[in-house]
Amino acid sequence: MNPVLRVLVEQGGGLVTRWLAGQVVPSWTLDRASRAGHLCRVLPGVYLDARLVTPMPGRPPLASVPPELARRAALEYAAGQGALSHLSALNVWGVRQQTADEPVHLTVPAHSTLRSRPHLVVHHRRHFTVAQPQVVMRRDVPVTPLDRSLLDAWPVLPPAERPAPIIRAVNDRRTTAERLRAELCGLPKLPHRAELRVLLDRLAAGCRSPLEIWGHDHVFTGPGMPPLKRQVRVRVGGRTSYLDVYAEAERVNIELDGASTHDDPRQREIDLRRDALLATLGILVVRFTxxxxxxxxxxxxxxxxxxxxxxxxxxxxxxxxxxPGSG
Structure with missing residues (x-):
């Protein structure tokens, strides 16, 4: 490979664009390196060091590189005209890891000439501009805001995987059910909107896991069941605890143990100590697997x-x- 071109590739972390290379070397230099197998064209005008590409039968080059590098390549292809969105944005926000077999998602203005490519989905949005508040920088990467990213990704994910990123974002206090509801008002045609509204209602009611949502829908509501509070904060023994489902008048704390809890002796010991502390307040703890x-x-x-x-x-x-007393 041409020494100058090699330096450009190394400085770009294994990535170089035709535009950048054209500033310092003739265009045929890039083409020759590609034909020789030193570089691999993964998107129009975007090349990677061929050593970073693991060719797989039936898969496009962009799907044959690590997801982070694929996202970098997509942004170079956009050349400032787009931002990571949908599943790719969730990865950047840290609420869901994008898998290697999932395509990169970009959102661009409606008038943009960029189009989808193998392993790259380009979403054209009306009134979209690559500037705040529609785009923010996170880890030096342009990305759609978290609330919008969560809603955009909702219909793209398989049904069983849709709630998890939203639940995680709410649990991490990075958004709220109310904020997501407000964002949803601007997306009247979002697919599977009814199911999303149900999830947001459950989160607003205090549910914080799929198991708690299941319990809310199938066990803890209906005839004869008194009003129950969820995720009640209680201060006892110098520690703060959150009660999964709490019957305040009866002072009964109903704990919903996840599928792996019974296999973790250390967690079991922690739970027993916590139950004993709550008993000093007269709170009965009842656990269901x-x-x-x-x-x-x-x-x-x-x-x-x-x-x-x-x-x-x-x-x-x-x-x-x-x-109980609470702090």
Whole structure:
């Protein structure tokens, strides 16, 4: 390879564009390096060091490089006319890792001449400009804002994977159900909008995991079930705890143990100590496993109602049940 061109490729972390190379070497130099197998053209005008490309039968070159490098190549192809969005934006925001078999997503203005390529999906959006507030810089990368990225990715993901990035973003306090609802108002034609609204309603109600949402829908609402609070903050023993599902009048904390909890002795020990501390406040902790909640929802519901009834009877005989102190 031409020594000057090699330096450009190395300075670009294995990437060079035809425009940049054309500033210092004749265009035929780039073509010769490509024909010789030193460079691989992954997008129009964008070349990678061939050593970074792992050719795979039936896969385009852009799909044969690490996802981060593929996103860099896509942005070079856009040449300032677009920003990472959808699944690619979620990766940049750190709420979902994009897999190597998923295409890079770019959003560009409606009038842009850029178009989709193998392993690259270009979304043309009306009234879109590559500037704030529609585009922000994160890790020196232009990307659509988190709230918009989450909603854009919703119909692209398989149904079973759609809630996870939104739940994670809300749990990490990087957005709220209310903010996402406001953003959704501007997307009246978003596919699967009804299911998304249900998820946002559950998050607004305090649910913080798919298991809690399942419990809300199949166990902890309906006839006979009193109003229950979710993710109640309680200060005890110098520590702050959050109660999954809390019956305030009866002082019963219902904990929903994830599928892996019973296999982790250390977590089990932590849970037991926490339960003991809550008992000093008169709070009864009742735990249900993932298996029982999913496969025996009716039985779990009957047990919860029986426990709450027993606590109310006990309170009637021994004095009122009061709310826990919280900080």
């Amino acid at each position: 993932h298996r029982r909640l999913v496969h025996e929802p009716d039985q779990v519901r009957r047990e919860v109602l029986a426990i709450l009834a027993a606590r109310r009877w006990s309170a009637g005989g021994y004095g009122p049940v009061t709310s």
